[in-house]
Amino acid sequence: MNQPIFSPARLSLARRRRKLTKKALAELLDVDQKTVIRYEHGDVEPPASSMEALSSVLNFPQSFFYGPELDEPMAEAASFRSLSSMSVRDRDAALAAGAFAFMLSDWVHERFTLPAHDLIDCKEGYDPETAARALRQHWGLGERPVQNVVHMLEAKGVRVFSLAENTQAVDAFSMWRRDIPFVFLNTTKTAERSRFDAVHELGHLVLHRHGGPHGGREVEDQANQFASAFLMPEADVRARLPRVGTLGEIVAAKKRWRVSVAALNYRLHKLGITTDWQYRTFCIQIMQNYKQAEPEGIDRELSVVWDKVLTQLREDDITPSKLADKLGLPVFEVENLLFRLTNMQPIEGGGAGGSKSRAHLSVV
Numbered sequence: 635m636n637q638p639i640f641s642p643a644r645l646s647l648a649r650r651r652r653k654l655t656k657k658a659l660a661e662l663l664d665v666d667q668k669t670v671i672r673y674e675h676g677d678v679e680p681p682a683s684s685m686e687a688l689s690s691v692l693n694f695p696q697s698f699f700y701g702p703e704l705d706e707p708m709a710e711a712a713s714f715r716s717l718s719s720m721s722v723r724d725r726d727a728a729l730a731a732g733a734f735a736f737m738l739s740d741w742v743h744e745r746f747t748l749p750a751h752d753l754i755d756c757k758e759g760y761d762p763e764t765a766a767r768a769l770r771q772h773w774g775l776g777e778r779p780v781q782n783v784v785h786m787l788e789a790k791g792v793r794v795f796s797l798a799e800n801t802q803a804v805d806a807f808s809m810w811r812r813d814i815p816f817v818f819l820n821t822t823k824t825a826e827r828s829r830f831d832a833v834h835e836l837g838h839l840v841l842h843r844h845g846g847p848h849g850g851r852e853v854e855d856q857a858n859q860f861a862s863a864f865l866m867p868e869a870d871v872r873a874r875l876p877r878v879g880t881l882g883e884i885v886a887a888k889k890r891w892r893v894s895v896a897a898l899n900y901r902l903h904k905l906g907i908t909t910d911w912q913y914r915t916f917c918i919q920i921m922q923n924y925k926q927a928e929p930e931g932i933d934r935e936l937s938v939v940w941d942k943v944l945t946q947l948r949e950d951d952i953t954p955s956k957l958a959d960k961l962g963l964p965v966f967e968v969e970n971l972l973f974r975l976t977n978m979q980p981i982e983g984g985g986a987g988g989s990k991s992r993a994h995l996s997v998v
Contacts, residue, residue, distance in 0.1 A: 638700035642676040645699055647706060648692045649674075651730035651967075653723040662691045698962040707732035707809055720804065728797060728804050732818060735795045735971050736811060737961055742943055751791030751815050756840045762859035763868075765841055770864065777870040779891050783829045784935040784975065787817060787836065794832070794937060796821040798970035808835035815839045821974040825934040826894040833861035866891045866901045878908055881919045885929050892932050896920055937975035944976060 649659050649670075656674070660667040663684070672678045680688060689696045707729045742748070754772050756765040770776070773790065780786055787794055792815045797804060806828075808817045817835045819828050837860030842853055875887055881895075888898045899920065903913035923929075947957060954973075958965040 638697075640679045640700055641703060642674050643703045643706075644701065645680075645688065646674045647704060647730050647733055648688075648694045648698065650723075650726040651734075652692055653727050654692075659691070663687050693964055695959075695962060695964065697959075701962060704733045705736045705811070706730070707736070707811075724804055728807065728818070731795075731797060731967070731971065732807075732809075732816070734961075734963060734967055735793075735816065735818065737963075738968065738971060739793055739814075739816075741961060746943060746946075748793075748939060749789060749791040751813065753790065753792075753815060753836075753840050755843060757843060760841070762837065762841065762856045763863045765837070766860050766863035767867075769836075769840060770867065777867045779870070780865060781892070782935050783832045783865075785938055787832060788937060788939045791815065792817055792836070792839070794819065794939075794975065795971045796974035798822075798974065806831040806835050808838050810839065810843055819975075821934070824894065824928045825932045826888075826892065826897070826928055829892060829935065830861050830865065830894065830897055833864050834858060836864070837861055862897065862901050862904070865893055866898065868905060871901060871905060872907070875902065875907060878902060878912070881916050881923070884916065889930055889932075894928055895924070936977060937972075940972045941976045944972065 649656070654662070656670045657667050660670045663670070665684075673680050673684075685696050685699065688694075688699065709725060709729060752773070754769055756768065760768065773786075784794055794817050797806070797818050797820045804820055805823065806817065806819045808815065810816070817832055817839075819831055819835075821828065823831065834857045837857035838853070841856055841860060871891075874890060875883070878884060881899075884898050884902070885895050888895050891898065893901075896917075899908075899913065899916045902908045903910070908916070944954075947953075952960075954968060955965045958968045961968065
């Protein structure tokens, strides 16, 4: 039987996932920084004692460090927001989580048939508003509000994962991989913010698929415009709110589109329903009255696909820890990617919360 081969790339990935520099890792291991560099360059394989230390310090099972090189998202292929305020460590840690999501996605694809993507390509001739209307028409949504964005994305072939990044710098990001669209959501945000983030990333997927999304503030504004138009269609907003006199009217109306009061305030201003003075006044009132809270908050949207996958795996006696063992990952990394999007308990024998969906899922 062939001996497992140590992977320098996996060591580097684990280090970056823990937001450690080579120097910081060397200090934790009580070795010279050059030793860590040699490990990551593949010049020398860590001895057994060092592998135990690496596993302990980085909180990865030793099996993770042996195996084929992982497909890691490239920074230039991912749509990151707040790049100016995001540290390299935060970005690299989020990308490392993306690599684990790819590995998990590949494992699931070998056992289940998930929906193929049904996104349109709006690279040319589409402004964000037009692209939003075109995609709504393509999906037969008309002007009605989207009740559950996560369910909609999954039904249209987008793979949605959660991020457990405890930082305001990482909102969400998205990318294409092997003709499969991926969206990663920071699930520490409000439910309304997560909905908007998800559709913002959908905007990147349909508007900026070719050549990457790196265009600075312009492409972020385009994705925001797309999300605003997609979640709050102009005709529906004008029919429901032809005029606005108080912030209370906006708070009451936002429940229809399941968006934040700030997002609806912005949309009303962009559509010319409110004046510049009204918009600024409402912005001040929102900050004074609610600060970072969200009035009339909605429940967080959960995944149907991952709920079904995990339910089937548990019926096959594949618990979260067994799944993590198969992937060579710490169980909490799997839980962070999936369980923040499901009702299932991230513990052995946890129960599942039922949730119906039209998204197709079958065991191969």
